[in-house]
Amino acid sequence: MELQGKRIALGVTGGVAAYKAAELVRLLLKQGATVQVAMTDAATHFVTPVTFQALSGQPVFTDQWDARIGNNMAHIDLSREADALLVAPASADFLAKVAHGLADDLLSTLVLARDCPLLVAPAMNRQMWENPATRRNVATLRADGVAVLGPGCGDQACGETGLGRMLEPEEIVAELIAHFQPKPLKGRRLLLTAGPTFEAIDPVRGITNLSTGKMGYAIARAAHEAGAEVTLVSGPVALPCPYGVTRIDVTSALQMRDAVLAQTAGSDVFVAVAAVADYRPAAPAEQKIKKDGGTPPAIELTLNPDILAEVAALPHPPLCVGFAAESQKLDEYAEKKRRAKKIPLIVGNLIQNGFGGDDNTLVLFDDDGRHPLPPASKIDLARRLVAHIATLLEKN
Numbered sequence: 001m002e003l004q005g006k007r008i009a010l011g012v013t014g015g016v017a018a019y020k021a022a023e024l025v026r027l028l029l030k031q032g033a034t035v036q037v038a039m040t041d042a043a044t045h046f047v048t049p050v051t052f053q054a055l056s057g058q059p060v061f062t063d064q065w066d067a068r069i070g071n072n073m074a075h076i077d078l079s080r081e082a083d084a085l086l087v088a089p090a091s092a093d094f095l096a097k098v099a100h101g102l103a104d105d106l107l108s109t110l111v112l113a114r115d116c117p118l119l120v121a122p123a124m125n126r127q128m129w130e131n132p133a134t135r136r137n138v139a140t141l142r143a144d145g146v147a148v149l150g151p152g153c154g155d156q157a158c159g160e161t162g163l164g165r166m167l168e169p170e171e172i173v174a175e176l177i178a179h180f181q182p183k184p185l186k187g188r189r190l191l192l193t194a195g196p197t198f199e200a201i202d203p204v205r206g207i208t209n210l211s212t213g214k215m216g217y218a219i220a221r222a223a224h225e226a227g228a229e230v231t232l233v234s235g236p237v238a239l240p241c242p243y244g245v246t247r248i249d250v251t252s253a254l255q256m257r258d259a260v261l262a263q264t265a266g267s268d269v270f271v272a273v274a275a276v277a278d279y280r281p282a283a284p285a286e287q288k289i290k291k292d293g294g295t296p297p298a299i300e301l302t303l304n305p306d307i308l309a310e311v312a313a314l315p316h317p318p319l320c321v322g323f324a325a326e327s328q329k330l331d332e333y334a335e336k337k338r339r340a341k342k343i344p345l346i347v348g349n350l351i352q353n354g355f356g357g358d359d360n361t362l363v364l365f366d367d368d369g370r371h372p373l374p375p376a377s378k379i380d381l382a383r384r385l386v387a388h389i390a391t392l393l394e395k396n
């Protein structure tokens, strides 16, 4: 329930993507928000107000002259009561109106009269999005402080492919949640590793571990919410990349190291969350190893590079943050790793039920001592960790 108590005014304009706004209402309610829908006349040609009324449990406004509002000022009342005004889908025509301050219907008047933040999720044909007039209008909106969410790239209702798809409802909700988070990492670049590595024995087998990537992906999301530009170097996991994060996929520790070292210049922070295999087969077989019934083959292992220690030893390293997953003696082992890798902060991770859960128990260790965090979901812990990292960056 990450939008608990938030009042969202949702504007729906005319476009095929209006049908996705119905799902958006459902997801917003699921996160604890109350949703008040206002539609343009064009939007009502795609989805009826009844759909939104049934989903939101609130009357839907389509007309500036709605007799249900005593003072006849729906545009003032709706915006005064909202914590944010979200327009999804936002058509090219509607963006043009807002960019020029036009107010000729309820929704555009509501936008002009608002005293809350405005977020828009554009949806249009790719040529309309690329049209210089739309580019100018979007630039004006951004300069005016409007948050432009997307658009995404892909198949379009018109049969073409390109930029202009409305973001998926889940992505819009994630961006709205991000909107309400503090921004202590604004202007910073954060690089992180997540997930396991996979070290090949032969073309079909390898050594890996049970890291799911959940902790690292939560930190990537929390850092994006906090305003950072985030690059995530990820081992093989089954998670979608958090919206707004750049992901580089790797498989082995050597690939992870190369990808990290290529990204460290210009990074303010490096967070090593990945469970990197300490060893890899020294000479992976080129062909599948066959079982011949004789002595099982011995696999000779060789040491993998320590990515975190290498980054920390660079002449001008980013602020380096390590993780230490331990099943016992958390303080002792975590501090030992912090000193060995010469890093300012390590996150002690008490592993009670193996990797992969949605909740975690973390203790932060830095020069000021130990800072236990209350057991919580990985995203809550990630936000606390990001806030701690921001404080250390400020001190530096």
Ligand code: PMT
Residues within 6 Å of the ligand: 193, 195, 210, 211, 212, 213, 214, 215, 216, 253, 272, 273, 274, 275, 276, 277, 278, 304, 305, 306, 307, 308, 309, 321, 322, 323, 324, 325, 326, 337, 349, 355, 356, 357
């Ligand atoms: O992905 P999940 O299922 O959510 O699980 C998350 C996690 C348990 C994997 C994660 O929270 C975690 O604790 N990761 C670190 C695991 C660990 O203890 O790694 P380590 O002791 O091998 O390494 C210590 C630190 O050095 C880590 O920051 C690691 O990323 C880094 N390291 C280690 C070896 C290596 N060759 N290169 C590294 O950069």
